[in-house]
Amino acid sequence: xxxxxxYWIKRLDAALDVQLDATLARIKxxxxxxxxxxxxxxxxxxxxxxxxxLQPLWGGDTRLRERELAALVGHGLITMIDHRLALSERGRExxxxxxxxxxxxxxxxxxxxxxxxxxxxxxxxERMSLNAERLAR
Numbered sequence: 372x373x374x375x376x377x378y379w380i381k382r383l384d385a386a387l388d389v390q391l392d393a394t395l396a397r398i399k400x401x402x403x404x405x406x407x408x409x410x411x412x413x414x415x416x417x418x419x420x421x422x423x424x425l426q427p428l429w430g431g432d433t434r435l436r437e438r439e440l441a442a443l444v445g446h447g448l449i450t451m452i453d454h455r456l457a458l459s460e461r462g463r464e465x466x467x468x469x470x471x472x473x474x475x476x477x478x479x480x481x482x483x484x485x486x487x488x489x490x491x492x493x494x495x496x497e498r499m500s501l502n503a504e505r506l507a508r
């Protein structure tokens with residue numbers, strides 16, 4: 372098929388969203404909740420720091436961020452320590468459980484793709500993204 376790169380990127384993105392949502396639903400997490408847990412897995416951070424990390428993934432929808440954060444706090448997965456958001460022990464366990472599922476899914480998704488091919492694809496997409504962002508200024 373002779374389709375432009377944008378076609379394949381959008382098609383892959385949509386398929387990944389569906390696959391990731393189905394994978395995480397098995398443990399009652401949303402993709403956005405997993406993003407939050409992943410961001411906090413390296414340590415506690417101020418809400419503004421978390422927002423900076425999530426903004427490229429979520430865009431500017433702060434209501435959605437607040438709703439997802441509230442759900443994680445309500446389920447005891449995130450706590451607040453000295454004005455910083457942090458994973459609770461339960462949250463850390465849930466993150467590791469999700470990460471194992473995601474790792475398995477990634478392995479399945481990259482079946483038949485060599486490590487060098489995967490690295491090259493990431494490198495090309497990164498450079499194209501940076502070029503597109505530079506040209507949009």
